[in-house]
Amino acid sequence: MAEEPSPVPGVSRNVFVLSLVSFAADVSSEMLYPVLPIFLTTTLGAPVSLVGMIEGIAEGTAGTSKVASGWLSDRLPRRLPLVMAGYGLSALGKLLLAVAFVWPQALLARFCDRLGKGTRTAPRDALIADSSVAGARGRAFGFHRGLDTVGAVVGPLLGLALVASLGEGRLRLVFLLAVLPALLSVVLVRLARERVRAPTPQSGERMHIDLTGAPAGYWLFLGVSFLFAFGNSSDAFLLLRAQDLGLGLAAVVLAYAVYNATYALLSFPAGVVADRLGPRPVLAGGFLVFGAVYLGFTAAKGGAAVWPLFAAYGVVMALTDGVGRAVVSDLAPADRKGTFLGLYHTVLGMTAVVASVLAGVLWDQVGPAAPFALGAATGLGAALLLGASSIPIGRRDLTTA
Known part of the structure; x- marks a missing residue:
């Protein structure tokens, strides 16, 4: 499938189609996301610590379901049915959010939305890896994350235009309209193609996740x-x-759009650089910038600081998101890419539960700057740990070791 033609040179047809799918899904998600925490705290009256719990549970749901869906996608003859089911669940979650009048309903909606994300992510990423030649996966994932993030630019701006037109008191109607691009993503995913694979020898067994065979760089x-x-x-x-x-x-929505625009513009170039220079300097640089951004949010005294910090946060995501997925895809055993991608996303998702709940508690009990001081420390620590290690994490590491 890596040789199938597409409108973009160096990117396969499947990667192009799945990028369009993610674009539509992100338009839908990001129409809502910038106003969601404000909706929860003002319209539904939830404290910030509860927002942290809701978002933590939502992201934890996504994370824990990714390893199961990744494992299952390695054993089914096709990955696409799981991808389609995931996008469908997310569309349902957005519909439920539009009719939420108390925070438990919003929690249920976010749970459904993120369960959809968890169901689709590892199979979709594995399909992107299957559809890309070795040595060019940074480019493939960078293109996918870039077009996905273009949707994350369009979404907030569209949401802002609707809020301005309809009024801040009609956020539920904005949420309802956001279901339309979510449904479009379900339609578009049917354009992707996939070879039917032979069932693995383990098909029909109870779930047993085999994590052997990955190199030290993966761990x-x-x-x-x-x-x-x-x-x-x-x-x-x-x-x-x-x-x-x-x-x-x-202004909050526009700042969020600035973040996503920066992320979208730099994702593909970051993937190309990672393919040429190796992922280590790109990732370590991303973690370092993250630490600096969170340090900036810790020390900020006024709204003027928000704009450059949100733009710099877009740089962070461009350097880490797609490149990280490409690293995992390259290091995972060929017959278990879905499983190892799922484990990676599960670790991130479960850690997000703790991080978000802790951030909410720190915000309420210590102050709004406290969660960002913690993030600054962990970002700088991750940069130092990755930069100091000599264990290979990419093809260039292996050839220069």
């Missing part, structure tokens, strides 16, 4: 990613911090 990167994620609480706290520093709803 090093998993440990570094855990440390990074421990301080990387839900982005809802960035939005609440922007509001805390004096930005209004429209």
